[in-house]
Amino acid sequence: PAPIVLDSDPGIDDAVALQYLLGTGLWDLKAYTSVGGNLPAEGTYRNARSLSRALRIDADVPVHRGAGRPLSRLPYREASAFHGPAGLGNEDLPDSTAAHPTESSARALLRLSREYEGELTVCATGPLTNVAIAVLEDPGFAHRVKKFVFMGGAAQVPGNITPVAEFNIWADPDAAEVVLSSGIPFTMVDLDASHRWLFRPADLAALEAAGPGTALAARLMRTYMNAYTRHGGDGTCPLHDPLAVGVCGDESFVTAADGAVVVECGSELTRGQTVFVPADARRIYYSESPALTTRLRTTGRVALGPGPRDFTK
Ligand code: BDR
Numbered sequence: 001p002a003p004i005v006l007d008s009d010p011g012i013d014d015a016v017a018l019q020y021l022l023g024t025g026l027w028d029l030k031a032y033t034s035v036g037g038n039l040p041a042e043g044t045y046r047n048a049r050s051l052s053r054a055l056r057i058d059a060d061v062p063v064h065r066g067a068g069r070p071l072s073r074l075p076y077r078e079a080s081a082f083h084g085p086a087g088l089g090n091e092d093l094p095d096s097t098a099a100h101p102t103e104s105s106a107r108a109l110l111r112l113s114r115e116y117e118g119e120l121t122v123c124a125t126g127p128l129t130n131v132a133i134a135v136l137e138d139p140g141f142a143h144r145v146k147k148f149v150f151m152g153g154a155a156q157v158p159g160n161i162t163p164v165a166e167f168n169i170w171a172d173p174d175a176a177e178v179v180l181s182s183g184i185p186f187t188m189v190d191l192d193a194s195h196r197w198l199f200r201p202a203d204l205a206a207l208e209a210a211g212p213g214t215a216l217a218a219r220l221m222r223t224y225m226n227a228y229t230r231h232g233g234d235g236t237c238p239l240h241d242p243l244a245v246g247v248c249g250d251e252s253f254v255t256a257a258d259g260a261v262v263v264e265c266g267s268e269l270t271r272g273q274t275v276f277v278p279a280d281a282r283r284i285y286y287s288e289s290p291a292l293t294t295r296l297r298t299t300g301r302v303a304l305g306p307g308p309r310d311f312t313k
């Protein structure tokens, strides 16, 4: 198994993503680093700890506390309408009794990037605050990680928190801009893909029938599905964060293109918008804007839709 860190703001789909990651057998989870997002940092840290206990990894996997607040000093709104007031649907899971480290999430990311230089995959399923702090503290971080896959953004489709912005990027656009201009080898798993791999009632029935090992995930997914239905959905729900974990192991779950992503950090109207600049267009059209040229230097892979391999299977 390859070394990975999951940086996450649990959150229902974050919790399911963690269980999925553990179940793939592909990964050696070196740390579970929490970040504020779906709830403020203290809430996601508590949920990360209780999930580590519920999934029986708290003896082996350290859980870290995320930054106290986003880099962006913009009004913050939590996502409890989807994830429940305590972030994990109706679950009231007991806290972990393990002695988790006092080292912050960003510091853990930095340390592991040195210990596993050139080998470490980082998967982020929340706002990019911790990753940005790591980059700001040591820009070399961006070049030591093997691969950085994150769930966030909307390249070509409407957003889910505003008409143009996806929640994780909207919640800390300045952090996203730092990370996406750092030179990090990124893959963006955005709404273009996650809104098209849907979890359907038949999938829920199968998960519910699969036995005690998936009972927690099934209860969480039922709550998530109901929340999407309450918000005008059609009885299905997206698999945002699990998809990002899936892409860490196999990019063919999405169809991706090479390019840069620029994040809108100023405008109130378009805050957190992710502007995808395909690699070719970048060469042809934008070479005359020095400011933009610098921001376009980092290129990665950007999901533009579902891929040939079916993620729901
Ligand atoms: C993202 O927002 C969060 O609420 C989910 O956990 C997911 O990471 C989807 O926009």
Ligand code: CA
Pocket: 008, 009, 010, 011, 013, 014, 037, 038, 125, 126, 241
């Ligand atoms: Ca999340």
